[in-house]
Structure formats: structure tokens, C-alpha cells
Amino acid sequence: MKTVASFALPSRVLHWVMAVMILAMLLIGVSMASTVGADYDRLVALHRPLGSAILVLAILRLGNRLHTPPPPLPRDLPPVMKLGAHASHVLLYALMIALPLVGWGMLSAGAYPIPLLGQSVLLPPILPHDPMLWAWLRWTHTVLAFLLFGVVLAHIAAALFHGLIRRDGVLRSMLWREKP
Amino acid sequence: MKTNAHATLASILRWLGVVALPAVLMLSFLWAGGWLTPSRLTQAAMLDALQKGGGMQSGFRRNHAKGICVTGWFDGNGNASILSTATVLQKARVPVIGRFALAGGLPYQADAPGKVRSMALRLSPSDGQEWRMGINDIPVFPVGTPQEFHDLQLAARPDPTTGKPDPARMRAFLTGHPWLQPAMVQIGQRTVSSGFGDDTYYSLDSFLLVAEGGTKTAIRWAMVPVQPAVPDGSHANDHDYLFHQIIDDIHAHPLQWRLMVTLASKDDAIDNPSKEWSQDDRQIDAGTLTLTGIESEENGACTGITFDPLVLPKGIMPSADPILPARSAVYMRSFYLRSGEHPTAPAISHEMTIPSANAKDKKS
Numbered sequence A: 001m002k003t004v005a006s007f008a009l010p011s012r013v014l015h016w017v018m019a020v021m022i023l024a025m026l027l028i029g030v031s032m033a034s035t036v037g038a039d040y041d042r043l044v045a046l047h048r049p050l051g052s053a054i055l056v057l058a059i060l061r062l063g064n065r066l067h068t069p070p071p072p073l074p075r076d077l078p079p080v081m082k083l084g085a086h087a088s089h090v091l092l093y094a095l096m097i098a099l100p101l102v103g104w105g106m107l108s109a110g111a112y113p114i115p116l117l118g119q120s121v122l123l124p125p126i127l128p129h130d131p132m133l134w135a136w137l138r139w140t141h142t143v144l145a146f147l148l149f150g151v152v153l154a155h156i157a158a159a160l161f162h163g164l165i166r167r168d169g170v171l172r173s174m175l176w177r178e179k180p
Numbered sequence B: 001m002k003t004n005a006h007a008t009l010a011s012i013l014r015w016l017g018v019v020a021l022p023a024v025l026m027l028s029f030l031w032a033g034g035w036l037t038p039s040r041l042t043q044a045a046m047l048d049a050l051q052k053g054g055g056m057q058s059g060f061r062r063n064h065a066k067g068i069c070v071t072g073w074f075d076g077n078g079n080a081s082i083l084s085t086a087t088v089l090q091k092a093r094v095p096v097i098g099r100f101a102l103a104g105g106l107p108y109q110a111d112a113p114g115k116v117r118s119m120a121l122r123l124s125p126s127d128g129q130e131w132r133m134g135i136n137d138i139p140v141f142p143v144g145t146p147q148e149f150h151d152l153q154l155a156a157r158p159d160p161t162t163g164k165p166d167p168a169r170m171r172a173f174l175t176g177h178p179w180l181q182p183a184m185v186q187i188g189q190r191t192v193s194s195g196f197g198d199d200t201y202y203s204l205d206s207f208l209l210v211a212e213g214g215t216k217t218a219i220r221w222a223m224v225p226v227q228p229a230v231p232d233g234s235h236a237n238d239h240d241y242l243f244h245q246i247i248d249d250i251h252a253h254p255l256q257w258r259l260m261v262t263l264a265s266k267d268d269a270i271d272n273p274s275k276e277w278s279q280d281d282r283q284i285d286a287g288t289l290t291l292t293g294i295e296s297e298e299n300g301a302c303t304g305i306t307f308d309p310l311v312l313p314k315g316i317m318p319s320a321d322p323i324l325p326a327r328s329a330v331y332m333r334s335f336y337l338r339s340g341e342h343p344t345a346p347a348i349s350h351e352m353t354i355p356s357a358n359a360k361d362k363k364s
Helices: A009-032 A040-067 A079-109 A131-166 B002-032 B043-054 B146-155 B167-176 B178-188 B241-252 B323-339 B357-363
Strands: A114-116 A121-123 B066-076 B093-102 B117-123 B131-136 B207-210 B216-225 B255-263 B283-295 B316-318
Touching: A009 A040, A009 A131, A009 B002, A040 A079, A040 A114, A040 B323, A079 A114, A079 A131, A131 B002, A131 B323, B043 B146, B043 B323, B066 B117, B066 B241, B093 B241, B093 B283, B131 B216, B146 B167, B146 B323, B167 B178, B241 B283
Parallel strands: none
Antiparallel strands: A114 A121, B066 B093, B066 B283, B093 B117, B117 B131, B207 B216, B207 B316, B216 B255, B255 B283
């Protein structure tokens, strides 16, 4: 039997909203970290509120995940794949929360003001002003972002593998509710 | 046979489906990061050009590397408050951390009259709406775009045999950029003052003041010394004469500058810092900067700060000047790199900034 129960609606909405935000965030991030073009400051100005929103949503989502456990994986899925699925999900949650925090922390340590939405709202610093710490966190932010991008690609490939090769209902469980 | 072929084809297509989306995303990521377009100017290319053109020393700023920290305050007088809601432009006093420096990436270079001097400031009002600036004692910027800046650095790079820029390479740059000729002439013919303390520093880039109702006014500004400007005269054969002088000056008495805001008129170029503005533009005296403290970069508060010109308060916005985002991006990367390195002692040491016993006697 290849029936996998679907994710609850709030879980699916959170997943797809964040999928778009995180992909956009990764592309904005890698672009602003290299460019000297006219869009640089606009990209940075977008990166900060988007990252803050991802942090808030990721915490909500972690609560939702603990409150509403996901449907179990197909029973016939090889143990190695099950392990990979669980490990990658733990990593995705950890990075969704850690990356914005590292970004916030690094700007704090670099003594940068952290404006959100125009210049009206400033985020308070969460770390003391420390240039060495800024450099270390700036480096960490890059490394974690590359790691997140890699895990996201693996996640997408795995989802498509479930949907197109195994056709075991795992991809569908995040798309729509199975008609009973 | 036929059904077998069909099954194989379908399987291949399905596997392509699995790979296609990650591959497209990977390509988008590489494109966004500039890896697929080697001709596109990147932060790394800009730092490389700065290093070739002006030198580089690990642990120091990638440009304006030789400097000294100063402290003081800024008294806004409210004259510009009708044009901008920025708290720094209201009638109030805000603390200032600043830095004087020489252009170029070499922190141990000798002072010389012709070298470009800069003033960098961080104005920190209590509401957190900081205003940072890095301003220079040249009347206009030598170039109008990041690409031109990059190319000028490479053209001006010292010839390894002579240690001086290759005149032929500079000529080639100027011939290729005839529109920069007026800026080069204005910079070359500027009046050079005796030191940091009697120098005028210009924003070069244009910004927008934003008023209460949202009206935007394009501006440039300058810090104009209150103390009289003395023309560059004879000075002892002193490797650090500019820095010795500013140390003595500030220990002797506070130094002051007026923040003169110039409002753009119709024909002024807002998006090109190499273009001079009209001499008839309206100016507003927006406040007074007072500097009272001076410290070596060894222990000074300016060392851990990057004077990113796009750290702006609410009420001041960047213009479309393309040099501004490039500066912001390159300052960030310079700050990132140098903060992770271990600097050697700066040329202007802590001992040099302590008031000498001699100077104390003179004051009392």
C-alpha cells in the first residue's frame, strides 16, 4: 500500500511560504555578497527583514512540528533513506533558525545598525561590539548559507525522487490532502 | 520490445525530472553569485584593484589605511530640519567617533602634501539613527562609476621597477575616459591646506534629504574648518608630519568644522560624483562638529568601525549615485577581511598620541 497521510494544512502553508522565502533569501544573499552594483543596498535592505521573518516563521514552524507530528514515512522506505530524511530535516530546522541568528549576531558584533522596513525600526544588537567576532560570524554566515543551499537542493531532489521514481505518496503529502 | 523502450524512456524522463529543478537552482545560485559572469565587477575584483593600485597590509583597512581616531560631538542647529527629519540635523548635540586618514592601502606610508586626506565620522544620536560618512579633501571624485574606479586603480598601480605609476598607462586611461578630464584637473589644481585640522572635506557623493511630508532634496555636503585654513608651507622632513600636527592641534584646543549642506540646483548631476555642482547652489549651515579627543588606532574607538556611507539615519537616503552602493559593499568586505586578520602596530602609536610634557607646560 502506497498511501501516506498528508501534512496538516498549516504545516503545508508554512512549508511552501518558507520554501519561496528561503530560496529568495539564498539568491539575494549570494548576490549581495559579490556585487558592487546599484542593487547592493536594496538587496541588503531586503535581506534583513526577510531573514527576520524567516526566523520568526521557523520558530513558529518548529512549535507546529512538535505540536503536530508529520505523517510517518512509508514503511517500505529503506532505513538509510529514512535516516537521511530525518537527519536532513533536523539540519534544515537548525539552519533556518541559526542562519538569521548568526546574521543578526554578526551585524551586532560589527556595530552595524540593523534597520528593518525602511529606517524606522531598528533591531537591537544581540552581541557586544567585537570586530574579531564579527569576522568569525560573517564567515560562519557564508558557510552555513552554502550548507543550507546544499541541503535544500538535496531536499528538493529527494522530494522529486519520492514523487517521480518511488511514487510513494511522500511528495504528494506536502502538496494536497488525499481524498478519502 | 516497444513497451520496454517506452518504459526506459519514461524512466529517463522521470530521472531528468528529479535532476532538472535542483540543476536550475544551482545555475541560478551560481549566476547570482557572479560565478557565471567573470566580466561582472565583484567585491573581490574591487579589492584586488585597490591592492594593486594603492597597496595593502594585512589587518588594516583596504583603503585609507593610515589613520588616527578622534572623538567629539556634533551640534545640530536645526537649520536643515525643514528638509530632513534626521535626528542628527535637529537642534541637539550628539556624540561623534571619527577618524582622519590618508588615502591608499599602505598604513606606513609617509605623509605628503599631495596625498588625499579623509575625515570619517559616526554621529550617534540616542535614538540609534546613526549617520556615518567618509569624506575627502578633494572637490570631486575622480570617477563616476565603480568600473571606472576599478580601471583607474589598475592604471595607477605602481610599476614594480620604478615604484611609481606608469605614465603611459595613466595616459591611456585618461585618453579612454575624456569625460573625466575636468575632474582630474579640479583635483590636481585644488588648494592644499597645511594639515588635517584646517582642511575641507567633501561628501563627493550625493544624498537625498527626506522631509516630514516625504519631499526629497538632493544634497552634497562639506565639513568646512572654523579654524583658518593655512596654505601648505614648509614642514620638517617628518614621515608623519600631518599626524603629529593634528595630535598637537587637538591637544592644544578643540577643532571645529561647520557642516555646510549644498542643495542641488536643476543642472547639477545627482548620480555622478565626478561632476562639479554649480557655484551658485544654496548652502545651509546645518551644525558644528567639535573634535576634542585623539587616540591611536591601537586603542581608539574608531578602529572597530567601518565608516560605510550608506549607514544613514531616517531622513537621509542614498541618491542614485552608483559609487555609493559600491563603497558600501567594498567597505563591508574590507571590514570583514581586516577584522579577521592580526594587524601589526599602526604607524601612529599610542605613545605618539599622548600629550608630551612639553605641550602640557605650554598649556598651563
